[in-house]
Amino acid sequence: MLEYFITVVALYLGYSLVCLELNYRRASAIGIPLVRVPIDPLNILFQVLEPHLFKLLDLIPSNILPTFVPYMRRGWFFMDKADSHLRYGPIFACVTPRGVHIQVCDSEAIHDIFSRRLDFIRPTQNYKLLEVYGPCISTANLENWPRHRRVLAAPFNESIMKFVWRESLSQTKQMLTAWTAPGRLAEGIPSVSKDTRTLSLNVLAATGFRRSFSFRSESSDHVEPDTASSYRDALSLVLDNAILLMLIPRRYLNLGFMPTSFRRVGKAADEFKHQMERMLDDEMAALTKGRSGAGGLMTSLVKASTTHDTNNGDSKGHKGLSVEEIFGNIFVINFAGHDTTANTLAFAVFLLATAPGVQNWIGAELLTIGDDEDNWDYDRLFPKLIRCRAPQTLVIENRSIVIPANTSTSPSIIAVHTNPRYWPDPLKWNPQRWVMTSEVGQESLLLPPRDTFFPWSDGGQNCPGMKFSQVEFVAVLALLMRQHRFRIVKNREETEEQSKERVRGVINDCDMQLLLRMRDSDRVRLRCEPKTQDLSCSSN
Numbered sequence: 001m002l003e004y005f006i007t008v009v010a011l012y013l014g015y016s017l018v019c020l021e022l023n024y025r026r027a028s029a030i031g032i033p034l035v036r037v038p039i040d041p042l043n044i045l046f047q048v049l050e051p052h053l054f055k056l057l058d059l060i061p062s063n064i065l066p067t068f069v070p071y072m073r074r075g076w077f078f079m080d081k082a083d084s085h086l087r088y089g090p091i092f093a094c095v096t097p098r099g100v101h102i103q104v105c106d107s108e109a110i111h112d113i114f115s116r117r118l119d120f121i122r123p124t125q126n127y128k129l130l131e132v133y134g135p136c137i138s139t140a141n142l143e144n145w146p147r148h149r150r151v152l153a154a155p156f157n158e159s160i161m162k163f164v165w166r167e168s169l170s171q172t173k174q175m176l177t178a179w180t181a182p183g184r185l186a187e188g189i190p191s192v193s194k195d196t197r198t199l200s201l202n203v204l205a206a207t208g209f210r211r212s213f214s215f216r217s218e219s220s221d222h223v224e225p226d227t228a229s230s231y232r233d234a235l236s237l238v239l240d241n242a243i244l245l246m247l248i249p250r251r252y253l254n255l256g257f258m259p260t261s262f263r264r265v266g267k268a269a270d271e272f273k274h275q276m277e278r279m280l281d282d283e284m285a286a287l288t289k290g291r292s293g294a295g296g297l298m299t300s301l302v303k304a305s306t307t308h309d310t311n312n313g314d315s316k317g318h319k320g321l322s323v324e325e326i327f328g329n330i331f332v333i334n335f336a337g338h339d340t341t342a343n344t345l346a347f348a349v350f351l352l353a354t355a356p357g358v359q360n361w362i363g364a365e366l367l368t369i370g371d372d373e374d375n376w377d378y379d380r381l382f383p384k385l386i387r388c389r390a391p392q393t394l395v396i397e398n399r400s401i402v403i404p405a406n407t408s409t410s411p412s413i414i415a416v417h418t419n420p421r422y423w424p425d426p427l428k429w430n431p432q433r434w435v436m437t438s439e440v441g442q443e444s445l446l447l448p449p450r451d452t453f454f455p456w457s458d459g460g461q462n463c464p465g466m467k468f469s470q471v472e473f474v475a476v477l478a479l480l481m482r483q484h485r486f487r488i489v490k491n492r493e494e495t496e497e498q499s500k501e502r503v504r505g506v507i508n509d510c511d512m513q514l515l516l517r518m519r520d521s522d523r524v525r526l527r528c529e530p531k532t533q534d535l536s537c538s539s540n
């Protein structure tokens with residue numbers, strides 16, 4: 001038996017090495033720096049072993065490890081920042097047994113990639129796992145993608161943004177009540193990141209269902225039963241267990257021999273599907289009777305689907321979205337909108353806690369809107385609070401590079417955002433860099449040069465939820481910072497500076513589940529205190 005096992009492992013390793021060398025030969029023709037990486041970070045078996053292996057490798061000084069080691073880690077680019085590009089130049093490739101992965105860190109070339117959607121095709125096969133409830137925008141091929149995108153544009157309209165604004169404010173108020181309860185001021189908030197996840201989930205669920213859900217904080221001593229919350233609760237379980245649902249089809253999770261926890265997820269996934277079916281039936285009935293519908297995500301998708309059914313179809317006559325595609329897209333919108341915004345909020349709150357000056361700076365901005373929070377109106381205030389939101393907006397260095405077929409090419413987002421070529425002092429968290437003051441003291445917002453800042457991607461296939469997340473982020477931060485300041489709960493004998501350094505360490509200790517997130521944010525406790533007076537406006 002052991003011999004059999006050793007033979008299989010040896011054959012697999014031999015096959016991998018041959019693939020690696022074949023890929024390396026293919027990549028050599030491109031004429032760019034190459035790094036041989038013997039294991040692809042997307043190798044499924046390796047993904048299971050990776051966290052354990054890196055626990056050991058992280059103990060060894062990096063300068064004595066082979067060059068390829070960091071590139072085997074999923075999400076290696078977060079720790080790397082712009083280092084690899086500073087070493088290898090604006091373009092290099094990691095060659096693994098699985099393929100050639102080109103990384104590009106040059107704003108002009110990146111603009112070219114985003115503009116040439118038909119040349120640099122999104123690898124939809126990598127997203128196939130997202131089809132938990134049916135085909136969706138992320139897995140649509142070149143021909144079908146415009147049809148999905150046309151329908152998906154509908155829910156991201158200004159009426160929904162107003163709802164997102166109101167809901168984000170209402171959720172933040174409830175979160176603040178939990179964070180400032182008497183016990184919390186002494187002990188600190190047990191889990192900022194769990195609470196921002198709850199907030200983001202409730203905003204999404206409310207937008208989908210057009211009804212509010214009460215905020216249950218990790219900090220609440222008492223859990224309030226929420227009647228009729230099965231949509232939110234099912235969505236919560238589905239999103240928390242998205243990886244399991246992507247790996248094991250729903251119908252198998254409910255089988256009798258599966259562990260109870262798996263069956264619970266299967267049941268929630270079925271419940272979420274029933275909820276979507278019910279909403280779809282209601283919307284179809286409303287549409288037939290000429291009524292306006294509930295006004296949630298389903299209303300927009302159904303309306304846009306039926307409108308497009310008669311207009312602008314693709315060459316095969318497919319026009320709107322099928323029922324399966326509507327369900328598939330509702331899942332993917334929730335999936336894409338949940339952790340992204342929740343993690344961004346958690347990072348922001350932690351970073352703010354390390355920079356009291358920035359908190360006061362934002363607080364000063366908020367004083368200028370001089371309004372009672374109960375009257376905070378989206379149309380009037382969101383455009384005013386531009387300082388709280390980030391602005392938007394292959395030939396490499398005159399050299400033409402021919403990229404062979406079946407080679408993945410990725411804009412190195414983090415490397416561009418942390419490259420001193422584009423950003424002075426890039427690793428410093430300095431939100432004030434976005435505001436420029438002229439000689440006569442007039443302030444304006446920095447508009448970064450084209451494709452030097454693209455957290456929501458860029459071009460035709462950028463994130464449709466960009467404004468949704470900005471509205472939510474601004475509403476939450478504005479309300480948090482108006483009357484409160486975050487303070488780090490210090491460990492015993494820790495100085496102020498040491499506590500900030502510890503929090504920065506936690507912020508930088510990230511891992512890549514489906515998305516980047518802090519590995520163990522609950523190691524930090526923050527206090528959310530009523531503000532006393534604004535002392536300084538320096539950035540730390």
Ligand code: HEM
Pocket residue numbers: 122137138149332333334336337338340341344455456457461462463464465466468469
């Ligand atoms: C800070 C928050 C967010 C960030 C940084 C972000 C970033 C991104 C990026 C970079 C992409 C492109 C992915 C790719 O090309 O593979 C994307 C796609 C997408 N995002 Fe977001 N996103 C955020 C929030 C949201 C929200 C709130 C929603 C919905 C409510 C959303 C819905 C989507 C969808 C549906 C796609 C797929 C678009 C397509 O395939 O054409 N995102 N997002």
